[in-house]
Amino acid sequence: MLSTFSFPNKIVFGCGAVNSISDIVSGFSINRVLIVTDKGIVKTGLVEEVTDNLQKAGLEYALFDGVSPNPTEDNVYAGVERYRSEKCDFIIGLGGGSSLDAAKAIRLMATHDLPLAEYEAQKGGAEKMSPNMPGMIAVPTTAGTGSEVGRGAVITIKSTCLRAARPHRQAGRKTLIFGPYLIPNVAVVDPELTIGLPKTLTAYTGMDALTHSLESYLSTQYHPICDAIAIKGVQIAGAYLKRAVENGKDIEARTNMMMAAMMGAIAFQKDLGVAHSLAHPLSTIAGIHHGLANAIVLPHTMEFNFEHAKEQLRDIAGALGVNISGMSLDDAAQAAIVQIKQLEKEIGIPERLRDVGVSADMIPELAEQAMEDGCHLTNPRKCSKEDMVYLYNKSL
Numbered sequence: 001m002l003s004t005f006s007f008p009n010k011i012v013f014g015c016g017a018v019n020s021i022s023d024i025v026s027g028f029s030i031n032r033v034l035i036v037t038d039k040g041i042v043k044t045g046l047v048e049e050v051t052d053n054l055q056k057a058g059l060e061y062a063l064f065d066g067v068s069p070n071p072t073e074d075n076v077y078a079g080v081e082r083y084r085s086e087k088c089d090f091i092i093g094l095g096g097g098s099s100l101d102a103a104k105a106i107r108l109m110a111t112h113d114l115p116l117a118e119y120e121a122q123k124g125g126a127e128k129m130s131p132n133m134p135g136m137i138a139v140p141t142t143a144g145t146g147s148e149v150g151r152g153a154v155i156t157i158k159s160t161c162l163r164a165a166r167p168h169r170q171a172g173r174k175t176l177i178f179g180p181y182l183i184p185n186v187a188v189v190d191p192e193l194t195i196g197l198p199k200t201l202t203a204y205t206g207m208d209a210l211t212h213s214l215e216s217y218l219s220t221q222y223h224p225i226c227d228a229i230a231i232k233g234v235q236i237a238g239a240y241l242k243r244a245v246e247n248g249k250d251i252e253a254r255t256n257m258m259m260a261a262m263m264g265a266i267a268f269q270k271d272l273g274v275a276h277s278l279a280h281p282l283s284t285i286a287g288i289h290h291g292l293a294n295a296i297v298l299p300h301t302m303e304f305n306f307e308h309a310k311e312q313l314r315d316i317a318g319a320l321g322v323n324i325s326g327m328s329l330d331d332a333a334q335a336a337i338v339q340i341k342q343l344e345k346e347i348g349i350p351e352r353l354r355d356v357g358v359s360a361d362m363i364p365e366l367a368e369q370a371m372e373d374g375c376h377l378t379n380p381r382k383c384s385k386e387d388m389v390y391l392y393n394k395s396l
């Protein structure tokens with residue numbers, strides 16, 4: 001059964017939701033749609049799920065499948081080029097967080113003149129954005145970033161000054177492009193689109209969703225509305241992630257993980273914490289999947305935060321199913337860390353960064369970029385560069 005509701009944008013949620021696209025697009029004045037996705041999604045045949053609906057609505061479309069796993073500003077400019085040359089006036093983002101984030105940035109750059117880097121959150125990008133952007137539908141094919149309900153897009157920007165200083169470096173810097181107008185007009189969230197997702201990606205993306213809720217709950221920002229969503233997001237992800245990994249066809253688990261991903265993304269309006277600051281450079285420098293990077297560092301960041309967030313960690317233990325009644329605060333908070341470690345073990349997350357190709361000589365550069373990342377600014381314990389080095393070493 002489909003549910004349609006608005007929070008924060010319009011969401012059409014449930015098995016078969018993808019078939020509502022023909023009705024949704026009929027509500028917009030559209031001539032031609034650009035579908036933004038990646039080559040992996042094209043191979044799965046999921047693009048046809050969308051194009052069949054566009055044909056049903058009598059709409060023409062063009063395809064841009066040039067989104068990288070960690071989308072770059074070059075991807076965005078190539079997508080804008082395609083949008084213009086194909087004379088499109090609407091965008092459908094189809095895929096994981098990468099495709100949805102790239103679609104949002106293409107939407108922005110289709111009508112805005114400054115270089116993409118000028119719209120970074122840290123540069124006050126939101127103030128420079130106007131609502132004059134093409135309409136957009138987001139169709140997620142993973143349960144992870146929740147980008148379909150988010151106002152941000154994480155894009156890797158070329159770091160020309162850093163590259164000049166270190167010619168070996170090709171990675172660039174992950175940055176958040178953020179603004180309220182970037183939120184898709186409609187999110188079409190269909191758990192059936194995630195059924196074919198492999199176990200590893202189900203685990204990685206699911207841990208990203210869980211980390212969003214967990215870190216938001218620990219964030220120092222005052223936002224009780226997000227706290228309520230975050231703790232429920234932890235509960236749902238904690239209850240269903242293992243099931244979704246063990247049996248990809250478990251539609252109840254897939255459905256709940258889709259909801260947990262959206263809840264994590266809504267919760268992190270309250271901002272995140274040091275795990276995300278550690279994870280972002282692990283993707284750009286070491287090429288590690290974002291969710292996997294979060295998963296490996298998360299237990300260490302919880303230990304790092306222990307003295308500064310005991311009550312929140314106790315609540316998280318409760319949300320993860322630990323019977324905390326009668327336990328001391330310290331024991332209950334510690335139980336949250338034990339639960340996360342246990343879950344990660346059960347879903348096959350490697351324990352250490354060295355298991356996924358990170359070496360000690362990368363740590364100085366990782367730590368430098370982690371400090372530049374804004375997520376740790378709302379971490380319950382203030383982070384220095386030495387702390388970043390310590391946390392990478394603990395996770396190594």
Ligand SMILES: [Fe+2]
Pocket residue numbers: 145208212276290294
């Ligand atoms: Fe994330």
